[in-house]
Amino acid sequence: MSIQLDHIVINTQFETDTAARLFEGLGFQLTPRGFHPTLGSINHLMVFEHAYLELIGLPRGGDKVRQELIDSPIGLNGLVFASKDAGATRDAVVKAGFDAQPVQNFARPLTIEGQEYEARFSAVRLALDSFAAGRVYFCQHHTPELIWRKNWLDHPNAVTGIVELTVASTDPGATRERFDRLGAIDGDFALTVADTATLAARFGELSQVGAERIERFAAVTLRSSDPQIVAARAASLGLPHDSTSQRTVVALPAFGALIEVVA
Numbered sequence: 001m002s003i004q005l006d007h008i009v010i011n012t013q014f015e016t017d018t019a020a021r022l023f024e025g026l027g028f029q030l031t032p033r034g035f036h037p038t039l040g041s042i043n044h045l046m047v048f049e050h051a052y053l054e055l056i057g058l059p060r061g062g063d064k065v066r067q068e069l070i071d072s073p074i075g076l077n078g079l080v081f082a083s084k085d086a087g088a089t090r091d092a093v094v095k096a097g098f099d100a101q102p103v104q105n106f107a108r109p110l111t112i113e114g115q116e117y118e119a120r121f122s123a124v125r126l127a128l129d130s131f132a133a134g135r136v137y138f139c140q141h142h143t144p145e146l147i148w149r150k151n152w153l154d155h156p157n158a159v160t161g162i163v164e165l166t167v168a169s170t171d172p173g174a175t176r177e178r179f180d181r182l183g184a185i186d187g188d189f190a191l192t193v194a195d196t197a198t199l200a201a202r203f204g205e206l207s208q209v210g211a212e213r214i215e216r217f218a219a220v221t222l223r224s225s226d227p228q229i230v231a232a233r234a235a236s237l238g239l240p241h242d243s244t245s246q247r248t249v250v251a252l253p254a255f256g257a258l259i260e261v262v263a
Contacts, residue, residue: 001092003183006139007045007052008165008220009078010255011069016057019255020044023055025237026250026259027157027229030055034108034119041069043108047152048161050187053220054078068128072135075210075255076217079131079165079191081182083138086122093138096181099127110146119146131178132215133167157229159261164190164221168199170214194218203258206242206249210256219249219258227261 012019020030023046030044046053056078058069072078083089086103093100107120120142130136141147153160169175172193185191199207199218210216224230230250231243240251246263 001183002186003081003138004186005051005162005189006080006082006141007054007078008076008162008217009054009056009080009135010257011072011074011077012055012057012255013069013074014058014060015074015254016042016044016055016059019055019057022237022252022254023053026233027155028053028159029152029155031152032110034110036106036108038106045147045152046155046159047148048159049148049153051162051189052147053162068125068135071128073213073216073256075252076165076220076257077134079134079136079217081136081138083122083124083140086124086138086140089138089140090124093124093126093182096183098130098181101125101127112146112149117143117146119143131175133169133175134217136182157224157233157261158226159222159224159230161188161223162220163188163223163262164192164219164260165217166199166202166219166221167191167193168211168214168216168218169193169195172198175215203249203260204242206240206251206258209240209251209253209258213256217257219260221260221262224261224263227263230259230261 028046034043044055104123122140125137176193227248231248234241234250248261250259
């Protein structure tokens with residue numbers, strides 16, 4: 001089957017406030033904090049035309065614990081593909097040889113221009129050990145109009161979309177083959193699997209950020225009309241970074257990941 005990117009998740013665990021300040025400092029517009037009442041998690045989104053980045057975490061002192069977030073490393077730790085029919089997607093995933101949980105239906109309330117709404121979703125989550133690099137699942141949006149709102153698409157750093165996720169692996173060939181079993185990726189998004197040497201050649205010393213986990217989602221690449229905006233903001237925040245006129249790479253040591261911004 002063919003698959004398309006829906007969103008990429010950054011697991012913040014109990015550091016959602018820290019992550020939100022960091023990404024706002026880098027020039028992203030974050031949606032207001034959301035709550036998943038049945039799951040116990042909280043989130044912010046950075047929405048682009050065709051996909052989004054999600055900061056997901058847990059409130060301190062909450063009465064529910066979303067165990068998969070506790071059991072997963074902090075940082076880039078969720079690759080989510082789109083689904084038009086969660087039940088059919090689960091059948092296809094199982095047929096491809098993966099373990100998948102039953103379809104999970106959930107919702108979160110949100111307020112837009114003073115009006116109360118409920119965003120509804122269905123998720124097909126692969127078993128946590130399906131990919132050593134991080135969590136992989138599918139999401140069906142029942143109310144996409146509540147997520148892809150025009151006024152949420154404008155970001156001060158001029159970022160307009162997600163173009164690539166780079167996966168670090170000790171066996172890139174086997175990892176690539178396993179991802180390919182999920183389906184062929186459509187659209188402008190690329191999934192790259194690389195070994196340590198390839199990461200070092202591409203990202204230099206910054207490739208060491210998060211390297212304590214050899215298998216990981218190492219970097220997310222974003223498109224911007226002016227990568228220098230992110231470079232200036234990274235400098236003001238004291239974040240390690242490397243920049244040219246067409247490309248900026250920012251290390252997020254607290255979250256063990258790299259953000260690459262290309263023109």
